[in-house]
Amino acid sequence: MVTEPLAQAAAAPAAAIKAEVRDLSFYYGDFKSLKGISLPIEEHKVTALIGPSGCGKSTLLRCFNRMHDLYPGNRYEGAINLFPDNVNILARDVDPIEVRMRIGMVFQKPNPFPKSIYDNVAYGLRVRGLRNKTELDDRVEKALKGAALWEEVKNRLDEVAFAMSGGQQQRLCIARALATEPELLLFDEPTSALDPIATGSIEELIQEIREQVSILIVTHNMQQAARVSDYTAYMYLGELIEFGKTDNIFVKPQRKETEDYITGRFG
Amino acid sequence: MAAISYPAAVGDTVDPTRLKHKLTRNLKERFIELLLMFCGLVAVFTTVAITIILVYESIGFFNFVSVWDFITGTVWTPLFENPQYGILPLVSGTLTITAIAMLVAVPMGTVIAIYLSEFAPHGAREAIKPALELIQAVPTIVFGYFALLFVTPMLQATILPDLPGFNMLVPGLVIGVATIPTIATLAEDAMRAVPGAMREAAYAMGGNKMQVALQVVMPAAVSGVVAAYVLAMARAIGETMVVAIAAGQNANFTFNPMEAAATLTAYIAQVSMGDLEHGSVGYASIFAAGLVLLLMTLVLNLAGHFLRQRYRRAY
Numbered sequence: 001m002v003t004e005p006l007a008q009a010a011a012a013p014a015a016a017i018k019a020e021v022r023d024l025s026f027y028y029g030d031f032k033s034l035k036g037i038s039l040p041i042e043e044h045k046v047t048a049l050i051g052p053s054g055c056g057k058s059t060l061l062r063c064f065n066r067m068h069d070l071y072p073g074n075r076y077e078g079a080i081n082l083f084p085d086n087v088n089i090l091a092r093d094v095d096p097i098e099v100r101m102r103i104g105m106v107f108q109k110p111n112p113f114p115k116s117i118y119d120n121v122a123y124g125l126r127v128r129g130l131r132n133k134t135e136l137d138d139r140v141e142k143a144l145k146g147a148a149l150w151e152e153v154k155n156r157l158d159e160v161a162f163a164m165s166g167g168q169q170q171r172l173c174i175a176r177a178l179a180t181e182p183e184l185l186l187f188d189e190p191t192s193a194l195d196p197i198a199t200g201s202i203e204e205l206i207q208e209i210r211e212q213v214s215i216l217i218v219t220h221n222m223q224q225a226a227r228v229s230d231y232t233a234y235m236y237l238g239e240l241i242e243f244g245k246t247d248n249i250f251v252k253p254q255r256k257e258t259e260d261y262i263t264g265r266f267g
Numbered sequence: 268m269a270a271i272s273y274p275a276a277v278g279d280t281v282d283p284t285r286l287k288h289k290l291t292r293n294l295k296e297r298f299i300e301l302l303l304m305f306c307g308l309v310a311v312f313t314t315v316a317i318t319i320i321l322v323y324e325s326i327g328f329f330n331f332v333s334v335w336d337f338i339t340g341t342v343w344t345p346l347f348e349n350p351q352y353g354i355l356p357l358v359s360g361t362l363t364i365t366a367i368a369m370l371v372a373v374p375m376g377t378v379i380a381i382y383l384s385e386f387a388p389h390g391a392r393e394a395i396k397p398a399l400e401l402i403q404a405v406p407t408i409v410f411g412y413f414a415l416l417f418v419t420p421m422l423q424a425t426i427l428p429d430l431p432g433f434n435m436l437v438p439g440l441v442i443g444v445a446t447i448p449t450i451a452t453l454a455e456d457a458m459r460a461v462p463g464a465m466r467e468a469a470y471a472m473g474g475n476k477m478q479v480a481l482q483v484v485m486p487a488a489v490s491g492v493v494a495a496y497v498l499a500m501a502r503a504i505g506e507t508m509v510v511a512i513a514a515g516q517n518a519n520f521t522f523n524p525m526e527a528a529a530t531l532t533a534y535i536a537q538v539s540m541g542d543l544e545h546g547s548v549g550y551a552s553i554f555a556a557g558l559v560l561l562l563m564t565l566v567l568n569l570a571g572h573f574l575r576q577r578y579r580r581a582y
Contacts, residue, residue, distance in 0.1 A: 065471055067467060067470070067471065070466075070467070070470055072388075072389070097473055097474075097475055100470065100471055100472065100473040101473040104471065104472070105468075105471040107464055107467065107468060107471075108464075109464060111462070111464040111465050111467070111468040112468075113465065113468070113469065113482075113483050113486070113487070114465075114483075114486045114487040114489075115486065123469075123472055123474075123482070123483075124472040124473060127472055127473050127474050127478055128473065173468070176468075176472065177471075177472075180472070180473070
């Protein structure tokens with residue numbers, strides 16, 4: 001439906017592109033749930049995916065770290081090129097584990113591991129073979145500071161993560177993802193299980209960490225997309241309807257469908 | 268402040284009784300509640316009754332044999348002319364065989380559970396699980412003869428030529444194999460109950476299958492896995508037929524798996540099938556043995572309970 005989704009991005013002042021979705025289709029078995037999506041992800045910017053339930057926004061997000069590979073019967077067509085290497089991370093000869101080493105993810109519900117706060121944050125580093133205690137300590141502290149959690153937990157790093165509040169657990173999950181210094185961080189409706197105050201602190205955090213990492217966020221909440229994102233993509237029934245700067249999408253959407261959704265007449 | 272005005276009851280349009288308790292419904296709910304409670308009490312009553320009978324019959328035994336001799340004696344010959352009642356040979360037999368069984372069942376069962384839960388493709392799991400459950404359906408007496416007439420001769424002919432016909436090693440191994448499905452299926456259930464979100468988080472961090480299985484899924488499932496071990500161990504302690512057939516039935520205070528021995532259960536089976544006079548000391552001795560057995564499984568269950576509490580996780 002969208003012939004040139006890149007046009008608007010190209011019109012913006014030349015910025016580095018972190019990833020580029022190219023004519024991506026995705027199949028759950030025989031069901032085609034993404035239909036030829038093309039979309040740029042700009043470096044150090046927040047890109048939001050919005051749309052009604054079932055529009056494919058989470059499916060698209062989960063293509064970025066090859067989450068669909070965990071389940072049988074899924075198939076990708078097209079490409080997601082990751083820069084600067086310009087490699088198609090959906091290619092058959094690309095190891096999904098290597099992709100996940102570079103692209104982190106924060107999930108809908110906080111999902112800490114049944115381990116201590118420290119071990120949760122250190123998990124990704126240990127998976128990557130880091131064993132040096134001093135370096136682990138430093139990186140755990142840095143990640144917890146980055147997730148604005150350090151002051152609250154520095155005296156109880158040995159406690160089990162489940163003892164924390166929901167908002168703290170989600171910030172722990174962000175710290176866990178930040179610890180490995182990913183290039184791109186995926187957020188799948190990260191605040192849908194949290195209260196408004198915890199939601200506010202997560203949104204603030206997303207604003208802060210975009211200095212370090214490019215961000216792609218799926219959200220149900222249009223106000224959230226308007227608050228945190230630089231670019232917004234509106235999806236419907238597996239297609240990308242409109243993509244552009246968040247200000248433009250929310251103030252003067254080009255397409256009737258987008259306007260209907262944003263103004264609440266639909267969805 | 269405006270007073271709240273209630274609508275006036277208008278003659279026959281409002282039934283004044285419609286919000287009152289309904290007698291029939293209350294009686295019905297009360298009846299169902301009592302019925303459910305009764306079903307629950309059957310289990311409690313059975314356990315209490317067994318304990319009372321064991322203790323009561325054992326008192327008669329301990330009037331005749333001192334408790335100290337019973338728990339420290341190393342000779343168990345209650346059916347001889349000059350009977351001795353030291354329980355240790357039966358305890359050593361039980362512990363040795365249970366230990367061998369657990370050495371087989373815990374690693375095998377755990378590995379199978381990890382494979383089934385984290386690695387096996389759908390088809391393989393569908394084929395292996397029913398096969399495992401079929402092992403549980405084999406009567407233990409078949410395992411007993413299998414141990415005596417197949418496994419022992421096979422070991423004698425190959426790696427252990429000095430193995431006596433009756434020994435503790437083979438019943439231990441066979442009970443271990445027979446208990447593998449208990450651990451494998453229960454531990455697999457526990458691991459599959461770990462939320463997919465936690466597994467996805469671990470994969471998203473770049474973990475490979477082995478790291479996810481061992482570092483995330485296992486710790487999350489540990490309370491269920493421990494419960495599987497405890498149940499399997501209780502089964503091994505209580506297993507009777509395999510031991511009665513293949514271990515030799517003579518109480519022998521030893522922990523050497525190459526020797527013949529009897530266990531608590533094998534002794535009880537042996538004596539209760541003979542025609543001992545009701546009220547004789549020999550007859551009472553099986554209740555004392557039963558009491559020791561009950562205490563052993565009780566300790567085990569308590570240990571399992573505390574381990575579960577210790578590792579309980581709320582996802």
